[in-house]
Amino acid sequence: MPRSRSRNQSRFRIGTGAFGLILIGIVFAIGIVLTVESLASMRRFGWDFWRTDVWDPVAGEFGALPFIWGTLYSAVLALIMATPVALGIAIFVSELSPAALRQPLVFLTELLAAIPSIVYGLWGIFVLVPAVRALESATPAALRALPLFSGPPLGLGMLSAGLVLAVMVVPFMSSVSREVLRSVPVGQREGAYALGATRFEAIRAVVFYARTGIIGAIMLGFGRALGETMAVAMVIGNNPRVSLSLFAPQYTMAAVIANEFTEAADELYLSALVEIGLVLFVITLLVNTLSRLLIWSMNRSRRRVTTRKPAAVTA
Amino acid sequence: MTSTRRRKALSAMVMACCAGSVLLALVPLGFVLFFVVSQGIRSINLAFFTHLPLPVGEPGGGMANAIVGTLIVSGLAAAMAVPIGVLSGIYMAEYAGTRLAGLMRFAADTLNGVPSIVIGLFAYVVAVLPFKQFSALAGGFALGVMMIPIIARTTEQLLLLVPGAIRDGALALGATRARAVFGVVVPAALPGIVTGIVLALARIAGETAPLMFTAFNNRFFSTSLKQPISTLTVQVFTYATGPYEDWHRQAWAGALVLVSIVLGCSLLARLATRRLERMHTRS
Numbered sequence: 001m002p003r004s005r006s007r008n009q010s011r012f013r014i015g016t017g018a019f020g021l022i023l024i025g026i027v028f029a030i031g032i033v034l035t036v037e038s039l040a041s042m043r044r045f046g047w048d049f050w051r052t053d054v055w056d057p058v059a060g061e062f063g064a065l066p067f068i069w070g071t072l073y074s075a076v077l078a079l080i081m082a083t084p085v086a087l088g089i090a091i092f093v094s095e096l097s098p099a100a101l102r103q104p105l106v107f108l109t110e111l112l113a114a115i116p117s118i119v120y121g122l123w124g125i126f127v128l129v130p131a132v133r134a135l136e137s138a139t140p141a142a143l144r145a146l147p148l149f150s151g152p153p154l155g156l157g158m159l160s161a162g163l164v165l166a167v168m169v170v171p172f173m174s175s176v177s178r179e180v181l182r183s184v185p186v187g188q189r190e191g192a193y194a195l196g197a198t199r200f201e202a203i204r205a206v207v208f209y210a211r212t213g214i215i216g217a218i219m220l221g222f223g224r225a226l227g228e229t230m231a232v233a234m235v236i237g238n239n240p241r242v243s244l245s246l247f248a249p250q251y252t253m254a255a256v257i258a259n260e261f262t263e264a265a266d267e268l269y270l271s272a273l274v275e276i277g278l279v280l281f282v283i284t285l286l287v288n289t290l291s292r293l294l295i296w297s298m299n300r301s302r303r304r305v306t307t308r309k310p311a312a313v314t315a
Numbered sequence: 316m317t318s319t320r321r322r323k324a325l326s327a328m329v330m331a332c333c334a335g336s337v338l339l340a341l342v343p344l345g346f347v348l349f350f351v352v353s354q355g356i357r358s359i360n361l362a363f364f365t366h367l368p369l370p371v372g373e374p375g376g377g378m379a380n381a382i383v384g385t386l387i388v389s390g391l392a393a394a395m396a397v398p399i400g401v402l403s404g405i406y407m408a409e410y411a412g413t414r415l416a417g418l419m420r421f422a423a424d425t426l427n428g429v430p431s432i433v434i435g436l437f438a439y440v441v442a443v444l445p446f447k448q449f450s451a452l453a454g455g456f457a458l459g460v461m462m463i464p465i466i467a468r469t470t471e472q473l474l475l476l477v478p479g480a481i482r483d484g485a486l487a488l489g490a491t492r493a494r495a496v497f498g499v500v501v502p503a504a505l506p507g508i509v510t511g512i513v514l515a516l517a518r519i520a521g522e523t524a525p526l527m528f529t530a531f532n533n534r535f536f537s538t539s540l541k542q543p544i545s546t547l548t549v550q551v552f553t554y555a556t557g558p559y560e561d562w563h564r565q566a567w568a569g570a571l572v573l574v575s576i577v578l579g580c581s582l583l584a585r586l587a588t589r590r591l592e593r594m595h596t597r598s
Binding site: 008009011012013015016017019020022023024026027029030033034037084085086087088089091092093096105107108109110111112114115116117118119120121122123125126127167170171174198199200201203220223224226227228229230234254257258261262273274277280281284285288289292 | 322323325326329330332333334335336337339340341343344346347350351354398399400402403405406407409410415416418419422423424425426428429430431432433434435436437439440441460463464467491492493496517518521522523524527528531548551552555556563566567570573574577578581585
């Protein structure tokens with residue numbers, strides 16, 4: 001009897017563990033499969049692939065610099081716009097909001113996160129882009145002389161992409177930083193108030209205490225923005241050119257895969273696109289891992305008994 | 316005294332900024348919902364649900380095939396992701412301290428952060444290339460891969476919520492670990508797990524990028540798993556980026572259907588979790 005029991009135990013462990021191994025295996029498989037498929041492009045172009053900026057599939061020239069540039073530019077732009085707003089929301093919800101308002105606000109921000117990317121893209125094309133175009137046309141000529149605002153007012157371009165991305169990243173970033181703020185011990189706030197701090201000063205102490213986790217939350221948002229595909233592909237203008245201008249149509253790594261993959265006729269073209277995907281995979285992996293480490297290290301340094309909530313489908 | 320007043324004024328200003336940023340974030344939400352609903356309602360009609368797309372340039376027609384396609388592809392994804400996700404979630408909760416569980420958790424979080432377009436590439440190489448054929452199965456595979464980590468993490472968190480005493484009681488009565496988990500712990504957490512699955516379904520049903528070169532698209536009505544299949548999201552993308560006025564109209568209608576699905580699921584889940592929370596606090 002004891003023997004069959006322990007065999008049962010291990011069978012249960014192996015049975016469920018096997019499915020967990022599938023989960024781990026998928027992550028490895030993605031890395032391996034993408035590497036194998038991009039070998040042709042790696043062999044042909046080497047590092048030049050990431051240093052040259054001519055993307056001419058017809059002539060067989062593949063330089064991916066414009067895509068890296070566009071991806072980083074749009075994500076950083078989105079982050080600059082989204083971070084203050086997301087932090088403001090997180091602080092409001094966790095520190096200031098009346099209890100009755102908290103749940104509805106959390107629900108609304110989660111709703112914002114749940115709207116499909118394609119819907120943001122549709123809205124971007126038909127509502128945001130015309131508005132941005134009007135804004136660009138109204139920009140005074142003196143400003144237009146700057147490289148940051150040069151080029152014709154098309155609407156489709158980096159500014160629209162940054163705006164759409166910011167809207168999409170805010171709810172995600174604010175919900176992660178809200179969790180981070182929640183994990184700050186009450187003593188920190190009470191201590192600040194006891195010393196005669198104003199509300200802002202107390203909150204500053206809380207935010208300072210949570211700084212590692214908040215940086216982690218911002219980086220998680222950055223990772224999201226890097227990989228966002230459809231909405232960006234629909235509003236960025238899809239032009240593989242490195243430009244500093246917010247008004248210029250540009251391109252991102254995710255968008256070029258989405259737009260050109262089904263049209264890629266020859267082996268090398270496909271391989272080049274897969275290599276872009278591989279690098280995107282590696283970059284997001286690094287960014288996400290680093291940010292999780294930051295959040296984790298903060299939670300570990302001061303673990304507190306918090307009541308967990310069911311159905312925490314926040315990510 | 317003046318410095319105190321200045322500090323208070325600064326404090327009030329910052330508080331106002333925080334409240335302002337909440338409003339600022341709600342503006343785009345309001346805008347998106349307003350346009351989707353107003354444009355969508357104007358465009359939606361019975362034909363949208365019952366007719367097939369008409370040939371290029373002809374106004375009218377609908378997305379019946381795409382609606383069915385989205386259901387099929389999401390169903391396939393769930394069929395693949397629910398067993399893998401739930402069982403690995405059980406492992407992570409049952410053997411929480413082990414190194415393997417930690418690795419699984421890390422893999423799930425990693426997979427969750429992988430851009431959906433990259434998942435699409437992966438699915439293309441694994442499920443399209445060998446068969447030289449875009450298919451509903453490949454689309455379901457891509458979405459399934461995205462769904463697994465969500466379900467796994469939700470299941471894990473919900474199982475950890477179940478009071479340890481319930482499980483210990485089952486074990487004390489002589490149940491094996493498997494019996495205790497499947498007979499007692501999982502049923503206790505089941506409503507929450509189902510809610511999590513519904514939310515995960517809502518999320519992947521709105522995905523476009525992983526489907527573009529796996530399920531591809533199909534102008535005709537198809538329920539074959541081995542054929543390319545149309546989905547709402549890809550169809551909305553095709554129509555939104557196309558040149559015809561009538562296509563744009565239908566794209567808005569498709570967006571309205573998508574948003575209604577997401578909204579409906581979120582509301583349902585919200586209600587369900589609230590009931591669950593009440594149950595937990597009572598016990």
